[in-house]
Structure formats: structure tokens, C-alpha cells
Amino acid sequence: MKYSLNDDWFFTRYFDTELMTLPGDQWENFEKVRLPHSVQLFPRNYCNEDDYQMVSTYMRHLDIKKEWEGKNITLFFEGAAHEATVYCNGQEICRHGCGYTAFEADITDAVVFGGQNTVAVRLDSRESLNVPPFGGQIDYLTFGGLYRQVWLLVRENSHFKDVFVRAEMDGMMEIQIRGVHTENTVIRGHVLDREKKEAAAISERPFADKIVLKPENIKPWTLSQPWLYTLSLEMVRDGAVVDSLNVRFGFRTVAFTDQGFFLNGKRCKLRGLNRHQSWPYMGYGVPARGQRLDADILKRKLGCNAVRTSHYPQSQDFIDRCDELGLLVFTEIPGWQHIGDEAWKNQAMENVREMVTQYRNHPSIFMWGVRINESADDDEFYERTNAIARSLDPSRPTGGVRCIKNSRLLEDVYTYNDFVHSGHNAGCEAKKNVTSDMSKGYMITEYCGHMFPTKNYDCEEHRTEHALRHARVLADVGKNRDIAGSFGWCMFDYNTHRDFGSGDRVCYHGVMDMFRNPKLAAAVYASQQNKTPVLEVSSSMDIGDHPAGQLGKVIVFTNGDFVRLYKNDEYVGSYGPSPAYGGMKHPPVIIEDTVGSLLERKEGYDQKTARMVKDCLYGVVKYGPDGLPKKLRLKMAWLLAVKHIDQGKMRELFGKYIGGWGEKHRTWRFEAVRGGQVIAVRERLPFEGMILDIHSDTKVLVDGPAWDMATVNFSARDTCGNVLNYCQNGISLRTEGPIELCGPAQTSLCGGWGGCYVRTVGAAGTGRLYVKMEGMEEKLVAFTVKKGEGVNDGFNKI
Template identity: 50%
Template sequence: MISAFNEEWYFSERFSEEWLSWQVEDLLDENISQVFTNQGFDKVRLPHTVKELESNYCNEEDYQLLSTYCHVIDAPLDWQNKHVFVNFGAAAHLAQVYLNGQLLGQHKNGYTAFTVELTEALRFGQKNLLLVQLDSRESNNIPPFGKAVDYLTYGGLYRGVSLEVKETSYFENVFVNADKYGILNLKLQAHQADICTIEGGVYDSSGQKIMSISPQLYQEKLSYALSNIDLWSVDSPTLYEIKLELWREGYKVDDYNTRFGFRSVEFKADGFYLNDEKIKLRGLNRHQSWPYMGYAVPKSGQRLDAEIIKYELGCNAVRTSHYPQSHDFLDRCDEIGLLVFTEIPGWQHIGDKEWQEVAIQNIREMVEQYRNHPSIFIWGVRINESQDNDDFYSATNALAHELDPTRPTGGVRNFKNSNLLEDVYTYNDFFHNGSNSGCEPKKKVTKNAKNGYLVSEYNGHMFPTKSYDWEGKRLEHALRHARVLNDVAAENDIAGSFGWCLFDYHTHKDFGSGDRLCHHGVLDMFRNPKMAASVYAAQGRDKPVLEVSSAMDIGEHPAGFLGDIYAFTNADEVRLYKNKEFVKTFKASQDFSSMKHAPIAITDTIGDLLVKNEGLSPKAAEQVKKCLQAIAKHGPTALPFSIYPTMAKLMLFNGVTYEKAERWFGKYVASWGEKATQWRFEAWKDGVKVSQVIKEPVQKVKLDVTVDHAQLCEEDTWDMATVRIRAVDQNGNTLPYINRSLTFELTGEAQLVGPKHVPLQGGMTATYIKTIGKNGTAQLKIKADGLEDYLINFTCQGGKENE
């Protein structure tokens, strides 16, 4: 029997030795809840963070606590002669677990699950006090601590907890290895199962049994051959489920269910292969953090991140930097075909022998707990960006291969010609500076030509960009991502790349932009897209993508020169109209010839309008256009010498006067004093118009709101809706410089996460709505001065006790 154990917890931001001597029977003389309240405890639900933080300018010391979680366990008499366990999904970062004052176990890793057996200290037929002393201070001698860390590590019982009651014999761990040929190999670990039998079956996604496992004596290794199976791939992520039962003396004592996929992964000298098909990996790095809540987010938020990466950004891979992340996130990656590079906790620093022993244990926990996820294609067995340490990394590699011989190992480094003990050379390539190539060739980074090679990070700190930066910087940010993607695509022996990073994230005072944020993401911290997000979306999304880099407002640019304009799209061409007059058709830029869908440079905003409207010949019109563009770019007093002969010819032979040139400049280039211009960009694919963007002066401002789901339903934990908000004009364009504040008013059976008043940043923000264990409805009203209120209705289904 296994049951969720996420309700009725009591939490204190401090720890007292006195609490270890509490006897539950003594507490029963008073209301237990009142006793905890008197001691400064709050009643909480898991997942839980030890301290909610501001979205920026927060203090990282606030969550570095020695805190306490308590729960009263009522142990019935029928638990006797059985094994009782409590399973923690994650406890950041050093947990000591006590039952009735007796220390039963501790765990030194904030990013993997652990189990503590309670049987020894349980008082059956009585109430028992479970107490967790949780140390989230960064002074602990465990990874990733010991030196600086460029991300906040938060604290709390931030994943779910379960309580499990087992018979004398039970499954401990099952490794399901299913290859592309339909061979299913099982490696079983069980407690006292030598005289047990095992049986079960394999089921397809519809629940239909496709293979039976006949009853047989328990053994640690089993192998089966299946026919007519579908492979797991990024485009068709077919999943199967295995259900195993353990029987002893005619009585079922345990069962084990897990999903898996048939597939093969392999790195060769020339790249990555999934089921023998070469795939260029295109992904981003993800931190598992959110505003306010830190790590403590339930299933819906985890799954949404996977969907954003796959469906909104069009990526086929993600790196879980720099630690193992939620199984809820990985489960969704399994379901939608998103490849995952996961690694042990750490950031640059390698500690002493004790520290390294914890890191090796982290390898064991990571591999044993995550190896049934078909989405995982490589294990990261080095500390991110650490120096070579052959003894240490020989041990981490050996253990990973022992526990899982089916996947390659990698290790992220940020220097060339590192000692390669892993199977794949994974390298943080920050070579690109805006004016050089997007990546370095493999041969310049490693001498291991026969091994696979992967770019594990790029960009990031090289060009931090805020969603409210000026247009030119946001464009350069997008182009830097495009240049790297293009140049990696051109290198046949680079397996792929992972951009740094998915979204902005909290960091320590030593890093970031002074606001405790690293603005390195292609999304902001609230999961709203910056311009660079459209570069990725254009490569992988099936739905039409069209993002135009410029607002076409001359006041945004020096001297009124619009400068470079790009369209990021997955269409074949972009057609430009000015005040409903056709200007020109543009196709992919040759500067990005290796990309599937290259950015399209909008290099001409005049087109044939001089011919059509001013009566110039095509040749003269091109010459006039050249002069007008030079004036816009350089100014009338700093023109390049080469332009003067052209100007002279136009005046002598085409009747161009200063007055005409001045009028044409105002009408076709700067629009000074002219009627406001409407620019229409149309995306065309296969001869069909698939999307359009209109840029014109703002006439109306409204809120555009996206809710991931409005029917909230608690399962094992509380549920959460993500409400992403943009201020847009009448054409749906985000308004990056709007500075209004939003007010959230929530009524009904739900709770607002974060403040009630938030500013728009880059024209965007978000809020979160969480369930409170009750059935009913809730309504969120979003208000801003001068704008229409926006209403969202939610239905809320509480926990199982409310069904």
C-alpha cells in the first residue's frame, strides 16, 4: 500500500532540540494543531518552500535555514509485522528524519528522492511524531556547495512525499531496458524474494495487454522478445507499461508498475543517433525554479515547462541543468518526445573526499531513480564546468555504466582538451561574441575525434537581455541564438547544442544584473517569450510562426534610422506592405544558410514605390533608394564618399532636386511629418498566406491572457494554474515599454501565489492560482488603470477526502 502523504504537515523556520523529546501522547492532552501553533509552526501542504521570495531583488540568505517539518502518523495495529516507509521526493538540502525522537536516517542531496524505514521506531496502535530537520544552508559539505553557485538553491520539502506499507517481501528497484529490436530486459531488486514468484504483463498505451509474464520463481534478471512493437522517438513517442506482481505462498505481497519505451541511443563520431536515425539535437538548459515558489511547484507546472519547450519553442531536447529534476517533468518529456540530458548536482567546485563520496552516491541515486525514462539519452557524470579529476571521474563513469550500460555518459566542461573519461565530450562553447562564428569546430576543442561531441551551453552570460531592453539589443540577442544554431547545424560532427538558457532565473548577489536575476533566458522568469524565443519556435513548430523584430517606430532608433529588421518565421517568404501598398517579397537570409528556417532580413522598406508613385525609372529608383538609405544610416553630413557620384548623376540626368530628396526621405524613410504609417508583414508558405503581423501606432491597449488550465484538480498534491499575461495593442503586438501595474483579485476556493499587485515588465508578467483542498469555484479579476478588467473562472476539485 502506498499513499500520498502531503497533507497535515506543520512547518517552522527554526529547529529546536526540545522538539525531539516531544511525546505524541503528551500532546494529546491539548489540541495537537494548537500545540504546533503555539510553538510557531504553520500548517502547510506539500510541495512546500521554506521561504517565498520576491521575483527580483530578493535575499538569498532568507531561505538558508535550519527548519523543521512535523507530521503525526496514526499507525494501526495491522501494520505490525510489515515494513513502513516514508518516501521523500526531494528535501533541500540536508535532511535528518526522526520518529518519536529517534534518528532513523539522513539524506545529503536536495535533488533526488530518498526513503526512510519507520518500522523500528513505530508505536503501533498509537500516534507517532515524524520530524524532519531540514538544513537548506549553503555551508553544507555536499554538492553543489563549497564555493560560489550561479543559481539559487532554495529549500524545503519541495516535491511530494508518500507513505508506504509493505509485506516482508517487496520490490526495491526495477530497471526496464527495452531496445529497438523489441528485446525487453528486466533487472530486479527485491527484499527477501528468494521463495517468491513473479508474474505480470506489458500493456500498450490503450491499456491492452500485449504480452503476459507467466508465473515463475523470482530471479534478478528476466528477458523477453516482443514483436510488432512501435519505437519511442521524438516524433512518435510510443510508451508501454509493465506491471509486475510479487507472490508469496499464494498471496500477492507487492506490485510494481512503470512506463518505458523501446528505443536505442548512440553517439558516433559524426553525431547523435536515435533508433539508428541521425538527429541534430536542438535544446535549451532548464532550471527548475519559479518566481515566489522556488522549486516547490506541483505536477501541472512541471508538465507545462516540458510543453513550452516542445510545443512553443519547437525544441527536441532539454538539459536539466545542473541537477536531476522532477519526475513529473520527465514523465511529460517521455509522453511528448522531448530528449533529456540529466546530470548530478554541482557547479564548478569539487570538494574533499567526503564531498566526493556524496557526489558518487548522487550518481547512484540519479541513475537508479531515472533510468526507466526513455526520454533520457545521456547521463552527466561530471560536476558542471569543473576541472579534470581522473580518479573521481573514473569512479563516476564506472558506476553510471554499471547501473545502466545502455546510455552513454557525458560531462560538461568549459575548457578545451579535457581528459575524456566519458563517452561524449560535452562542452560549453561561449565562443560567439556577435561578430565571429557561432561555434568552434570540434577538432579545435577536443582531440578525441572518434567520440561524440555536444555543445552543452552557449550565449547566456555573453549577452544578457531583458524583455524590456531596447529593440536593437533584443534583436541582437535573437540573432546570436540564430548564429549559433546555424553554425552548429553546419558542423556535421557536432551532435547538437543546448542554449543557455530556457528562462531567466534567480541567482546569488555575486552574479546576475544586481537584481538577483540572470537575464539569460529566451523566456523571462514567468515563462513569457523574449524575441529570441521565436528563433527556436521557427525551427521546430508546425503552427505558423511570424515574429517581426522591429516596432517600425523611428523614435526607437538613433537618428530615426530603423536599422536592421528581421522576420523570424517558418514560412517560405515574407511580403511587406506599406499603407496597404505592396513593397517587396523577402526570402531567407543567406547568412543563415544551414538553418531549417533561417531569419528573413527585411532589407528594403521602399521597394518599387518610387517607380509607382514618383514616376522614376527602375534604375533611377534604385539609385535614389541607395542615397536615401545612406542618408538614414550615416546622416547627411557624414555620408561615405562613394555616394556623392551617384547623387550628382541623379541631379544632372534625372531631375532630382534637394527639395525632392527631402520630401522622399520624409515620405519613404523617416516619415517625419507624414501621415502615420501602417506596415503589414505577411508570411506565405506553399503559396498560401499563413500569418500576418501589423505594425502601426498604438490605438488601443488590452490584456492578452493565457491560462494553462482552468479546471484545477488535486491528485497527490495541490494543483496550480499558470496565468501568463501580456499587454498588447489592437493588433496583438506585445508592448514592451508599458509600465502599468496590475492588481489581482481572487475570490472563491483557491489561493493567489505571490503579490496582489505586480508591474508589467517588458509588457508581460504572470501569476499563479493554487488549490486549497476544497471543491468549488474561483474567479480571478485582473485590473489595470485605463484597461478593461479581465476575468477568469476556475473550477476547483479538492483532495480525495473531498470527493
């Protein structure tokens, strides 16, 4: 049986052995908390990483039933950041030295059956610990807390410990089983498809370490059709089932060659982003819904086919959702540049073992990262990490993220952080310039990021350049067949240490902000898929936002075949993808001519004259009226002599078609066209009024084995739905009913965007979130809150 232990914890920000014997009626002075939990909530920016560095204590009562005597009683911790020492009734049970992997604490010999017991966790979240990733500087906050779920496992002494299903694209299955059993124990089971229909049966047989099967008519796990199967095993003794276990998996084969990455024998260009597991205010401590939402955003909103879990193993809930969506995952051991002493290295070895054994049944995971991110070569160390991963899972290649060229390649794939692009050069290095072994696979694991930090409220040119830098890298990666793919840095902005970030302890490296609101660069990725129409325009078309009042280039990110542009409902022209970005599936559309055919239709000029007038008008933009080169001066002279277009007329045409100063109304409409049909429209009109747009990822919350949360995003928009990037208005928040805020009640928009989180409090009913922006009426978001069902069916509370 599996019992949820996420409620009724008592928390204090210190540790003392006397707490082990403190009577329960004296716990009232401690903070009562629910898991997942962070030891410290943080402001959105200007936070202090010292605030979570503490030795804290979590305690709770545990009733152990008399009828459980003779069974195995274990606590299962999904994640405890960062060094956890578990006690039961004052007796030390175990210590675990990694905040990013799960562990078990066997309390069988310490509990009192038929009575109340005390469980305590001494949790050290100080960065002075001699375990990865600590020991040097780290470009992200590591937070602290029992930030994932905790369970009580009550099992017979004969039970499964671990099952690994290695399933290939051809249907071949190898099941490796590890468990505690007696001689008269047998096992049996079934392989079920996602409709719960039997694909194969495992007849009753003596306990075996390995079973080989080949079900018929299986469907492979692919990016577009991620078919999942379930292995259902039972352990039977004397005719009675003593333990059962379900393992979800998929049939697929992954491989790297010198020509790229192959999924099920088909070449697949990897296009993804790096992800941290952090949120504003809450740090690491969020439940399943928040974890799963990030996978949905990556696949469905950003159009990615892969993600790197930088720089540590992340929530099983997140990886589960990647399995379901067909989102490939590169996961790696904790670390950031620093390699410690022998004790530190031994912990890193254990991290490899735990990462591989805990995550290897996920079909989405295609490679193990067995090297400390951006660390120096250390052959003896990395020979050991590679050996461990390969022995535990020979079906996946190993990689090791580095920032050095021609490094010793002990892994199967050279994974490299390529920050060569600075705006006016190649998007990436050629493989031959980086890897020490051209015969092996090669991929880029980071790019952009710190090279061009960007906020949603930066000027238009800055936001556009940020997007184009991501596009240039994607294009050049796409042109290099021997580069398997790339992961941009990164999915969203994140809190960091004082040595990094923008002075306010935030790294503005994301294509989204901290609340997962999109920056313009997000459209670069979103436009590379065809399922959802995309049309994002770089410019507000407001001339006052540009030097000398000139619009310059207008960049459109779309998955349409081409874009049609209208000015004041007059057709201007049609524009196709830029050939300069030919390595992308859908290159950006670059509009340099916003006059188009208007001179011919509105002024009556023939095509040759219109072209020459435009050349001269745009020449004035580029060189100024007194700096025109000889070629353009000759054109001006021809227009005067032959067409009688003098300087006065040219000034009139410039103001009408290029400058627009003082023009009362100017409207623009962009249409994305695919297959002859308009798939998306964006309009730019003079500002007439502001709208507060609010979106919640769910309106139904389930207070199940853990508290549930909703992600609420809001934005200031004009009447055409365009985000007002310079709006920083204040926002007031309040709740009613069985929900509460995760974070402050007063916040503000940043670049027109904002967000908040609400959480359940243990009761059912209707929850109400009220959002008020200054100068506007209060808006209501209502939630239906359910109790004890949904996300994890079949759990029991204790």
C-alpha cells in the same frame, strides 16, 4: 499501498530535539503547510539568498493501522533540500545528503501500530553544507524545503525494490529486478502498450534478477511519435499477490559517434535549452502541473527537441512529460565548478547512483552527466563516477560538462560550454579546437547566456541582437556535422546569488522571462519547427525608437517560406531567408529594404532609376547627406542630369519612404507564406489603445495528492495584438473561493509582460482571480476546482 502525506504538516524555522517530544496540542504556534513547500517565499527580484539558509523542522501526525503490523512501513521523499534527517517518534531513522534525488526512510521498527505517531524532518538548507553543489560559488539559488511530494508506502515484507527496463529499438527487453522475497515467491507480468493491450506476457516463474523478452510488433519511441509501454509486474506468494509494480518505458536506442547523435539509428541534431527548476516567489516548491508545463513550453512553444536539466536531477513529473512529448533529456549530478573533499566526493558518488537508478526507465533521457558542471579535471574522481553510471546503465553514454578545452575525456561524449560568440565572430568553436578525442561524440551544452543579458524592456536593438546571437550559434552548429547539437543558456531568467545577475539577484539570461513569457529570442527556437505557424517581427516600426529615426534592418523570425511586406496596404516586396544563417532549418528573414517596389508604382520610375534612387536614399542613412562616397555622388549627379531629380525631390522622397517624420498614418503588414498560403500575419499600426491580455495554462484545478496550481500570464498589447515592451503598469490581484495567490497581491508589468500563480487550498468549488491594471476595468479569470481525482489516480490520503 501508497498514501499521500502532503497535507497537515507543521513547519517552523528552527530545530531543537525537544520538538520531538512536544505534544501535538502545542503545535498550533507552528505554521501549517501543504507540500510541495518552500521554507521561504521570495520577491521577484532584489531577494536575499540568506533568507532560505536555515535549519528548519517539518512535523506531522501519522496514524498507523493495527492491521499493518507485520508489514514494511516506509516514508518516501521525492525531494528535500538539502540535508534531511528523518525522525519517527523521536528516533532518528536516516539522513539524506542530496536535495535533488529521492530517498526512503524505513520506519517499521519505530512506529506504534494502532496508534498515533509523530514524524519529523530536520531540514538543513544552508549553503555551508559539505555536499554538492555547495562549497564554492553557485550561479543559481538553491532554495530549501520539502519541495516535492512525500508518500507513505505500506508493503509486505516481500516486495519490489527496483526494476530497470532496458528496451532497445528492435524490441529486445532486458528486465533487471531487485527485491526482498522468500524462496516460495514467484513473479509474473505483462507488457502493455498505451492502449493497455498486451504486447507480451511474463509467465509465472521463480523470482529472478533478470528476464529477457522480445515482444513482437512494437513501436519505437521517437521525437515525433513517443510510444510508451508499461511493464506490469506482480510478486506472488502462496497464490496471493503480495506486491505489484508498474514501470513505464519506451523502446529506443541512443548512441553518439564522431559524426553526432543517433536515435534509433537515425542522425538527430539536438536543439535545446538549459532549464532550472525554479519559479518566481515559490523557488523550487511547485506541484506536477507547473513541472509539466515547462516541458510543454519547450517542446510545443519553443520547438526544442532536447533539454538539459542544469545543474541537477529534476522533478520526475517534468521528465515524465518529456517522455510523453518526445523531448530528449540530458540530466546530470548536482554541482557547479567546485570539487570538495573526500566526504564531499563520496556524496557525489551516491548522487550518481541515485540519479541513474531513479531515472533510468525514462526513454527521454539520452545521456548521464557524471561530472561537476565546469569543474577542473580530476581523473580519480571521474573514473569512479563514470564507472558507477556505466555499471548501473550500460545503455546510455556518459558526458561531463566542462568549460575547458582539451580536457581529459573519461566520458563517452565531450560536452562543452562554448561562449566564444560575441556578436561579430563565429557562432561556435570547431570541434577539433576543443575536444581531446575526435573519435568520440561532441556537443555544446551552453552558449549566449551571460554574454548578452537581455530584458523584455531593453531597447529594440538590444532585444534583436540577443535573438540574432542565438540564431548565429544555431546556424553555425547546424553547419558543423560533427557537432551533435547544442543547448542554449537558458530557457528562462532565474534568481541568483549576489555575485551574479544584474544587481537585483536575477540572471536575465533566458529566452523567456521568469514567468515563462517569451523574449524575441524565443522566436528563434519556435521558428525551427513546422507544426505551429510562427511570425515574429523584431521592430515596432516606430522610427523614434531608432538612432536618427532610421528603422535599419528589420528581422523576421518565421517558419514560412518567405515574408511579404505591405506599407499602408501597398505591396512593398517579398523577402526570403537569409543565406548567412544557412545552418538553420528556418533562417531569419532580414529586411534591409522597406521601400521595395514602391518607387516604381507610386512615383512611376523605371526599375533602373528606382534602384539608383534607393541606393542614394539608403546611402544618406548610412553615411549622412554630406558623407556620401564618390560612387553615390555620381549616381546623384546622374539622377539630376538625366531624370531631373534634384536635392529637393530627394529630400521629399527621403521623408516619404525612409524617414517618415510627421507622417500622420503609417501602417505595416507582414505576411508569412508557406506552400503558397498565408500562415501568419503581423500588423504594425500607430498606437490607438491598450489591451490587457490574460492567459491561464488551465481553467480546471485538481486538488489531489498535492495542491494544484495555475500559471497566469498577462501582457499589455495594442489593438493589433503586439506586446507593448515599454509598458510597466501596475497590476492588482485578488482571489475568491478555494484558491489563493502564490506571491504578492501587487505587482507590475516588466517590458509589457507579467504573471502570477494561484493554488488550491484543499476544497472544491469555483475559484476567481481578479486582475486589474491601472486605468482599466478589473478582469476575471474563473477556475473550476475539483477535489481528490485526476493527476495521480488511486492515491489515498492519511
